[in-house]
Amino acid sequence: MELKELFTAANVSLDLKADNKDEILLELIDLLQLDEKAREMLFKMLKKRENLGSTGIGKGFAIPHCRSLVVDKLKVAFGRHAEGIDFNSIDGQPAHFFFLIVAPPIEISNFYLPVLGKVAQFCKSPDIEDKLKNLNSVEEYLELLGTISN
Amino acid sequence: MFLQDLLTLKKEIQDFQVVEQYEEMGFALDKKERIEESIKEVTEKLDPELYHRFLQIAVKYDRPLAPVKNGVCYGCFVSAPTGSKLVTEHQDIIEFCNHCGRILYHIA
Numbered sequence: 001m002e003l004k005e006l007f008t009a010a011n012v013s014l015d016l017k018a019d020n021k022d023e024i025l026l027e028l029i030d031l032l033q034l035d036e037k038a039r040e041m042l043f044k045m046l047k048k049r050e051n052l053g054s055t056g057i058g059k060g061f062a063i064p065h066c067r068s069l070v071v072d073k074l075k076v077a078f079g080r081h082a083e084g085i086d087f088n089s090i091d092g093q094p095a096h097f098f099f100l101i102v103a104p105p106i107e108i109s110n111f112y113l114p115v116l117g118k119v120a121q122f123c124k125s126p127d128i129e130d131k132l133k134n135l136n137s138v139e140e141y142l143e144l145l146g147t148i149s150n
Numbered sequence: 151m152f153l154q155d156l157l158t159l160k161k162e163i164q165d166f167q168v169v170e171q172y173e174e175m176g177f178a179l180d181k182k183e184r185i186e187e188s189i190k191e192v193t194e195k196l197d198p199e200l201y202h203r204f205l206q207i208a209v210k211y212d213r214p215l216a217p218v219k220n221g222v223c224y225g226c227f228v229s230a231p232t233g234s235k236l237v238t239e240h241q242d243i244i245e246f247c248n249h250c251g252r253i254l255y256h257i258a
Contacts, residue, residue, distance in 0.1 A: 038257075041151060041152055041155075044152060045152065045155050045156075045159075048156060048159065048185075048188050049159065051181065051184050051188065052159075052163065052179055052180075052181050052182055052184055052185060053177065053178030053179040053180045053181055053182070054178050055177055055178075057175070057176035057177060058176065063175075063177070066155070066159065067155065067158050067159065067162070068155045069151045069154055069155055069215060069217070069255060069257075070151070070257070071257070072217060072219075072257045090176070090178055105154070105155070105158045105213060106213075113168070113171055116175060117171070117175055120175035120176055120177075
């Protein structure tokens with residue numbers, strides 16, 4: 001599965017407004033359009049995952065992720081925050097780009113780890129920070145995914 | 151559901167191969183031992199009767215919870231599965247599959 005197949009305009013925001021890590025997680029969860037109970041549970045679960053070690057992988061990227069019963073298939077979201085947020089990233093730098101990845105405990109297709117790997121790989125593409133910083137629209141983001149991911 | 155998710159996470163981070171994949175991707179899992187505290191916190195707050203039933207079902211099945219979709223339990227794939235119900239001390243109504251006994255949940 002290619003990354004561009006997973007994203008739509010509805011699960012991308014290039015203008016996250018959060019002031020801290022918790023608010024970033026909530027804004028990303030909102031892009032998944034879950035009901036209130038699921039939203040709350042997923043937030044708690046992502047916090048527990050972060051508690052085991054930050055998903056801020058450095059160079060301005062964070063990829064919060066977990067498996068949860070609140071979704072029945074793999075769901076993803078992408079958000080960009082202009083000023084950057086302290087995400088306890090491994091390099092100590094603020095995170096600007098956030099990929100949220102959530103999957104049910106069992107998936108027949110087993111996409112979760114491969115997708116996580118592809119996203120991590122995407123974040124290591126040459127000049128990717130600049131390309132993401134310079135995006136003007138969600139359409140440009142979707143196009144970028146198509147040109148870089150495989 | 152939250153307890154089940156935590157147990158899934160615990161199982162995942164106990165799998166050496168999965169952890170290796172996470173680390174190759176660049177994720178930190180340097181405080182893995184904290185999962186036990188999280189599980190303890192959640193179980194202490196659970197309705198005792200519900201936790202007891204959860205443990206009983208967990209003896210039989212790896213995942214004691216199953217989604218129900220279109221009236222079918224996705225644990226045992228039997229339709230119209232709702233059996234007994236439990237009202238917790240927080241007044242939540244918990245449904246169990248009449249066939250396999252799993253705790254049922256609905257996904258929006």
